[in-house]
Amino acid sequence: MSTSAVPHPSTRPGPQRRRGTRGPRLALAGVAAAALLLAGTAPAVAGQHRDDGRPPHLTAATPGPLLECASLAGFGFDDTVVTGAALVPAGALSHGGEPIGAHCLVTGRMNERVSDVDGNSYAIGFEMRLPTEWSGRYLYQANGGIDGTVVTATGAVGGGESGLQQGMAVLSSDAGHAANQNPLFGLDPQARLDYGYQAVGTLTPMAKALVEAAYGRGPDRSYMTGGSNGGRHTMVGAARYADDYDGFLAIAPGFNLPQAAVAQIWGAQQYATVATTAADLATAFTPAEREVVAGAILRRCDRLDGLTDGMVQASDACQRAFSVDRHVPTCVGGDRDGTCLTTAQKAVVRAVFAGARTSGGEEVYSSFPYDPGLTQPGWAGWEFGASVTLDPGALGFVFSTPPADPGVLADLRGYALGLDVDAAAEAIYRAGGRYTESAMAFMTPPDPTDLGTLRDRGGKLMVIHGAADAVFSADDTADWYDALDRAERGHAERFARYFEVPGMGHVSGGPATDRYAALAALVDWVERGVAPSSLVASVNPANPVLPADWSAGRSRPLCVYPAVARYRHGDPELASSFVCAGGHGRGGH
Structure with a gap:
């Protein structure tokens, strides 16, 4: 990426995939031989060996x-x-x-x-x-x-x-x-x-x-x-x-932090259109309303991994199975009572999860997967708090060329909600004058x-x-x-x-x-x-947002992407009862 000019939108790197459309891993004849040739171009390193075209193995540290x-x-x-x-x-x-x-x-x-x-x-x-x-x-x-x-x-x-x-x-x-x-x-x-x-x-x-x-x-x-x-x-x-x-x-x-900062501010602008209190973006999508959406996600997706346990392991499949429009109740007459979303709220939630875009429809950053974890307070903190306090300062002074006027610090929230996102999405790719590298060059x-x-x-x-x-x-x-x-x-x-x-x-x-x-x-x-075929992960018993019906000893395998943890048999609270297998369009590991 050139650091001296803003690239044409068609040449800018950016998100190319919507969740649920991940393509299959390439299965090419002769890959092992090609890998051997590639590996053979590197100088030999003492204490290393090569097996079947795999990268070299480093020796262990000595205490x-x-x-x-x-x-x-x-x-x-x-x-x-x-x-x-x-x-x-x-x-x-x-x-x-x-x-x-x-x-x-x-x-x-x-x-x-x-x-x-x-x-x-x-x-x-x-x-x-x-x-x-x-x-x-x-x-x-x-x-x-x-x-x-x-x-x-x-x-x-x-x-x-x-x-x-x-x-x-x-x-x-x-x-x-x-x-x-x-x-x-x-x-x-x-x-x-x-x-x-x-x-x-x-x-x-x-x-x-x-x-x-x-x-x-x-x-x-x-x-x-x-x-x-x-x-x-x-x-x-x-x-x-x-x-x-x-x-x-x-x-x-x-x-891709500069892109994410622009996207967070764009999201804040979307939420502001449905917030019931102008000074509080969290009123756009309240804790009760997030619980409604999380419940709908679980009803559609929890069982896709073979076990109903309050977790969505098969995330790719979930993105295809779940729709905010079809599976979340719509408020009758537009009245919000914490059990539904209005049509306008659904449009905002759908847009935010689909990913930020410029006014011309160009992607700014990635989509986000629907997951029942959106109920946690930290999720709201990023969406409704940091987006109008932390992100505008970082974007304005660290990621934009030229930087913003320091006067905007007096009202970062106003700066964020009034930001020209199209211009901001260009500024993170711009360099010039004393700023010899764009944010997308020095941050990524x-x-x-x-x-x-x-x-x-x-x-x-x-x-x-x-x-x-x-x-x-x-x-x-x-x-x-x-x-x-x-x-x-x-x-x-x-x-x-x-x-x-x-x-x-x-x-x-x-x-x-x-x-x-x-x-x-x-x-x-x-x-x-x-090589780790999976990681055994357990709950933190001190975590205040763990569901009451989860065992304090719950564990699950974290699978090597794109494999999914699927319930096989045994105690549903133990990782040993699951197997990493499949994944959208791919075999297991």
Whole structure:
């Protein structure tokens, strides 16, 4: 994508699929031979082997003890200032109710400068936690939102795991700006680029050097993980930094985040047309009305996986089976009483789930799947809250070229509801003047279907997304995987796998089994060649939105897309009673 001009609409990349029309995986004769030829073009790497045309297998990390801590206060690296280094005793931090072991905490900043655009001071702030009992692994913890905060480097994201608890040396950063600079850091061109991808490239060699200083050797294996914007960082990393990392775990990745921001604001404008209280978008689609829609989805789709259990595993089939117009009661006379939707409400809900469009009908972002998880409060928070508070600031100052006038901060809601979506959809592709890269260039993977470097050196990518995510669409992620699989001639699963979580909202939560050990599975895949055929996921008993009739011990398999968890026999609360099979137009794994 050119960064010097707005592309013609016909040349802009964008969503190509509506949910329920996913095409079959290509079955090509001679694919194995082609894969062998492709794999053979990469240089051999010590400790790797190739099997049947599959990507190379990386050797396992070797544990080691922490050798230095306090002396790391004097650690030297280009454009880096270390501000502290101290031992943190075991139990001072915990994760999931379990103590984290003793580790060394190093804090600092890189690339301090004063902007010649806004006169503010910028730096890439970071902290790194180095366990005394080290696994031999390094983990880059990519953080969410629009960054700006050095989140505690426990390596925790989605799923319930902690990389630090697993003995990984973990790095966390603010991606190049402070929280009090949000969202106006977008006025500074370098801060935009750091936030988009360059902070990762800057921090990575420093972090590995710090690991070497602490343990006497560099990391044997390096990983990257994050959820939401952190998932976007991870997807970008898999495309840009595959030489530096061996495994990537992306949760709810907003890898088309600028498009999603425009779509969120467009959605807010649609909801405003049916809101009963002008100041409260949530009155457009109340909790009671969302329960009505969720109930209709379940009546049509719950049984499609072979078991009526309050979950929709067969999501693709559901999108074909369910219709808001036909299956949700219509309010008689237009009166809303919480048991129906008006004709106007149905039109809005249908449009929002179908995906944002310009006034000329061009797609802005992806469709969203209908899922009963839309009842959770977090879903409403993204649709009716963030869409008029967070998204307009990010779009106006970070994703648009030129940026908006700072005066719009006085009324972000008014800015969002009055936004010219057609112009906004163009501005995220525009570059010019001091802004040398468009938002769609610096925020997204350069080519999300070209992961040849990752593939050929034995790296692996796992992506997990909730079907009820209201801000970043699981449809968009499935669409990406379909395109990657086509580019890989039907063999993307050799190095990349996607798992969809029914009912799960953004990153976690919702009526879902949202606890799973994906990071451990990624390590097994990268270092032992054990590809995950599924992940066992369980409920979080502390989740306040779990239905009352669900067992606190409920578990389900998360299947490798496009396979679906289908009930076979046995205890309906246990994952072992299900099998991953089928999928729209495809065989199981």
